[in-house]
Amino acid sequence: MKTLRTLLFYKFARIPNAEQFAADHLDYCHQLGIVGRILVADEGINGTISGTIEQCDAYIQHLRQQPLFEGIEFKIDEEDLHSFHKIHVRYRPEIVHFGVPNIDPNTSTGIYLEPDEVLAMLDEPDVVFLDTRNKVEYEVGKFKNAITLDIDTFREFPEKVDELREQYKDKRIVTYCTGGIRCEKATAYMVQSGFEADKIFQIHGGIIRYAKETGGKDFEGVCYVFDQRITVPVNEVNPSVISTCRICGKSEVRMVNCANPECNEHFVLCESCGWKMQGACSEACQQVPRLRPYDGTGYYCRTGKQLFSKAKNAHRPAFSSTPQQ
Numbered sequence: 044m045k046t047l048r049t050l051l052f053y054k055f056a057r058i059p060n061a062e063q064f065a066a067d068h069l070d071y072c073h074q075l076g077i078v079g080r081i082l083v084a085d086e087g088i089n090g091t092i093s094g095t096i097e098q099c100d101a102y103i104q105h106l107r108q109q110p111l112f113e114g115i116e117f118k119i120d121e122e123d124l125h126s127f128h129k130i131h132v133r134y135r136p137e138i139v140h141f142g143v144p145n146i147d148p149n150t151s152t153g154i155y156l157e158p159d160e161v162l163a164m165l166d167e168p169d170v171v172f173l174d175t176r177n178k179v180e181y182e183v184g185k186f187k188n189a190i191t192l193d194i195d196t197f198r199e200f201p202e203k204v205d206e207l208r209e210q211y212k213d214k215r216i217v218t219y220c221t222g223g224i225r226c227e228k229a230t231a232y233m234v235q236s237g238f239e240a241d242k243i244f245q246i247h248g249g250i251i252r253y254a255k256e257t258g259g260k261d262f263e264g265v266c267y268v269f270d271q272r273i274t275v276p277v278n279e280v281n282p283s284v285i286s287t288c289r290i291c292g293k294s295e296v297r298m299v300n301c302a303n304p305e306c307n308e309h310f311v312l313c314e315s316c317g318w319k320m321q322g323a324c325s326e327a328c329q330q331v332p333r334l335r336p337y338d339g340t341g342y343y344c345r346t347g348k349q350l351f352s353k354a355k356n357a358h359r360p361a362f363s364s365t366p367q368q
């Protein structure tokens with residue numbers, strides 16, 4: 044029996060004195076002994092945490108009893124291992140960095156679709172699915188026939204989605220992301236920027252909840268997550284693999300960070316190529332003197348953090364980026 048839980052959650056809520064809230068919340072998490080990464084902003088809370096069943100139950104209680112977070116939803120995964128090493132609670136300007144002022148999902152956002160409603164829309168001719176996630180995420184998994192955007196961060200979304208308005212004006216657009224938080228802002232932006240409000244939808248709870256409640260039909264590949272699990276399975280109905288090993292081209296879902304700390308690119312690498320390349324993404328990266336020792340996981344611990352932030356691909360690694368859903 045799996046004894047640990049990973050919780051994904053967010054809530055848009057006006058938190059008074061959010062900076063102090065973040066400090067107090069960190070103390071609470073320390074006392075409770077959970078690990079994970081939580082962002083707090085004036086606009087709400089966004090986190091992924093990992094702990095024992097008892098710790099996670101206590102955490103859920105703790106948030107739910109605060110009127111501010113009334114109705115907060117948790118996506119719960121059962122795990123054998125912790126999804127994080129430590130606990131981080133940070134105050135930030137936004138709980139998911141979008142960079143567009145005056146976007147408030149509490150006042151206007153896309154129409155929510157429950158997972159079974161999504162199932163019913165999968166093969167509708169006037170429906171398109173729009174992936175609001177980054178390239179590194181949809182390369183390992185996405186809805187069948189989904190529109191994807193050539194973006195490395197969510198901040199690039201507004202500019203790219205503006206280009207779609209004319210082409211898809213007669214379609215109903217179903218947006219999705221990992222756990223739903225990005226679509227809250229993405230669809231709020233779309234509605235405010237001239238997409239027809241009654242044609243813009245978002246999957247309530249994202250890919251993770253759709254997977255849990257429907258078995259994940261027509262999701263190709265796996266779902267990228269922003270913790271040590273890197274990816275989680277989605278589809279038990281008609282599963283497939285859409286990603287391939289960077290080196291040998293064989294079907295593969297395993298993602299690693301390049302062992303060259305200056306590169307640190309997050310990419311797909313099979314186990315045998317992993318050993319052959321010593322965890323590097325290319326021969327050039329394999330030659331660098333500061334190559335990190337490869338242990339078969341392609342995951343490099345917090346000691347590499349300084350290097351992470353200086354690396355040119357610092358936005359890519361799963362472990363140093365902010366939790367996104």
Ligand SMILES: [Zn+2]
Binds near residue numbers: 291292293312315316
């Ligand atoms: Zn390979």
Ligand SMILES: [Zn+2]
Binds near residue numbers: 302303308323325328
């Ligand atoms: Zn590299």
